[in-house]
Amino acid sequence: MRKLLAATLGVLSAVGGFVDIGDLVAASQAGARFGMAHAWVLLLGVVGICAYAEMAGRVAAVSGRAVFDLVRERLGPRVALLNLVASYLVTVLTLAAELGGVALALQLASGLSYLLWVPVAAAAVWLVLWRMRFQLMERVFGLAGLALVGFAVALFWLPTDWAALGRSAVHGGAAGQGWGAYWFVAVALFASTVSPYEVFFFSSGAVEERWSAADLADARSSVLIGFPVGGFLALSLIATAAVVYHPGGTSPDSLAQVAQPAVLAFGAAGLAVAALAFFAVTFGAALETGLSAAYAAAQYFGWQWGKWVSPREAARFHSVLLVSVLLGMLVLLTTVDPVTLTEYMLVLSAVVLPLTYLPILIVANDRTYLGDRVNGPLANLLGVVFLLVIVVASVAAVPLAVVTGMGR
Template identity: 30%
Template sequence: MVTNELTTPTATPLQVARARGRVRGRLILLGPAFVAAVAYVDPGNFATNSAAGARYGYLLVWVVVVANLMAMLVQTLTAKLGLATGRSLPELCRERLPRPVNRMMWVQAELVAMATDLAEVIGGAVALYLLFGIPLLPGGLIIGGAAFVVLALRSRGFRAFEIAIAVLLGVIVLAFAANLLAAGSDPGSAMAGLVPRLQGTDSVLLAAGILGATVMPHVIYVHSALTRDRIPATDDAERRTLFRGQRTDVLLALTAAGAVNLAMLLIAAASFRGGGPVGADSLEGVHAGLGQSIGTAAAFGFAVALLVSGLASTSVGTYAGEVIMQGFLRRRVPLLLRRLVTLVPALVVLAIGLDPTRALVLSQVILSFGIPFALIPVVAFTRRRDLMGNLVNHPLTTAAAALVAVLVVALNAFLLWQVVAG
């Protein structure tokens, strides 16, 4: 007997996702940028933005806004790179760059990872001290270990990890929204702060710190891996659909992160500028000052947001370290060993008693020096049609991204000259 079998084409992963319904089909495209966005509101941002508001009032509002717009552009390009090539940025660097250059890129990326962990662990440790009186060194150990709990969600699939990180980001947004409403602000002065200007070398240092805390090198690496690993595209039409989803993802996530960063500065400016308590440009001083000027609830909300930020961002940072090692060297290191290597500098800072806020601000300056090493390859790769196909950059997009890279390099060169000149 001869039978004719009708075969039904197998649905693609994107078709399966969209078959879940109009709303769920769109929501499934969101998530990677929210993981990246947590790094944009890590404890380093608390330190730099609060210090900027406490010292200079609304002067550096424009830096926060410009840095966030730059971050949107950078993360869009990074997400597109992973989607179009099926490779993370470190993998492309290993495949496309000379071996000595690739090794140099890996070394600086590891230093960036250490500076990132420094900010996240110290910030979380300070939060535990403010909330429960736990000494800084044990607090740092607790934060470092707690990251494994969040990272364990990755074993249940990418959605569980993304949702957990998005929820933690939501807690931070709500805490600062409530504190901003309670603190109030001067709309006229805030609008005047949109006019670009600086006041002396210290304001330049803080501006570089804000930039380093907002445009984060390690999530430039990790975002490409997040989009690479998510929903594979089978043709150009699906790539365009996925990229539209990623643009929406970046817009929503980075708008939320930018609002938090701006709220940090506005709260400090409204509460402390020209009359705040002594030490209001430190995390402990901000916590105490909020309690005095707004109320105990505001101080509690600040500390909770700082704790959540440290926990979420150190989890993302550990994942980024894994992407960096695997991509640049094609090596896998046990997660525990990887965690210990990046954790040590933070624990040393806590053990020897260095000022936590000063260490946080300086860590963000280190991060700003790492931005060009991640950003320039992104710009170079995303302008190549042989790599990107129909998702290749428009010439205006490449020009804008190149301008961002030039500005970052120029700012870092100025800072280096200031240090050398004393």
């Protein structure tokens, strides 16, 4: 139980990255269109995010400072400002998409238009960010997000051809959809699993929890339990969509259709579980993105920050939190479709990935901050290989989006 509770920071970080509104859509569409042919993308994402989250957690535990806090000091204000602007833009727009996901989950449960729920969702997210303690927040929403395991259970109730699923994972390909679309979906799914805000949130959360060098074992447990769990939940979404939609050649384009495998397996109970799971993961991701935006700004400018600090003592940090939530709400009130916004955000997220991960690799090798706790050969090998993959995805994202018409 102690290990499980220690892992909730990783679970919440992974829920925000692997099964937020972006992955609910991307994973389900990938399974519907290509079967299990993109399972390797999730595996790659899990390995990569574990490598970099471990670095970020170790930096925070040993130095007592979050990664972004060290980026400006290590790389200089100009490079850090570019990092800040890019990450803040992506994070706030992702926050808007997550608020839309919360509103869509409430629409699924109530039947009322999601636009009516947008202000409610924004107010609820702000209230939790303002009043709830960090550790309680991570445990409530990190563990509530595990309701998505219902999709894994649904595989045993649905008429699942396990041999066919296995073959499509090992030998799957474009499945008649075209290789351009296949690789666009791969890049989008990859970007959804390694979203920039994940490592900023994880690192800052480690500081919030006052991790020290003595907590490195718990830090690794948080990474090695939390992020694989997120990958497993995303894989369940791919698999159930592959079973329900792929044989008929259709693809889900709404949250209600993403929930359909659970409904077919369990009826009204399945719909209730899906609605609860969607609400929990998108609400948790909204908390994560809101905090990440404020963490990055406060750490760059050297402001007092953190939920453990009273709002009066960290007024600028809490002001950025409020402004970020309001901006996200205003984006949605333009009536932009949250699912469409999510698709474009995944492309933009892929483009800025190198700005997030290269500084982490640099800081994790700096003895000024880490002493003898710097990366070893294996961590550096994984970090460099994964960084090369990130660069390839970043370069390919926009051309693939243009050539394939956003993968269609």
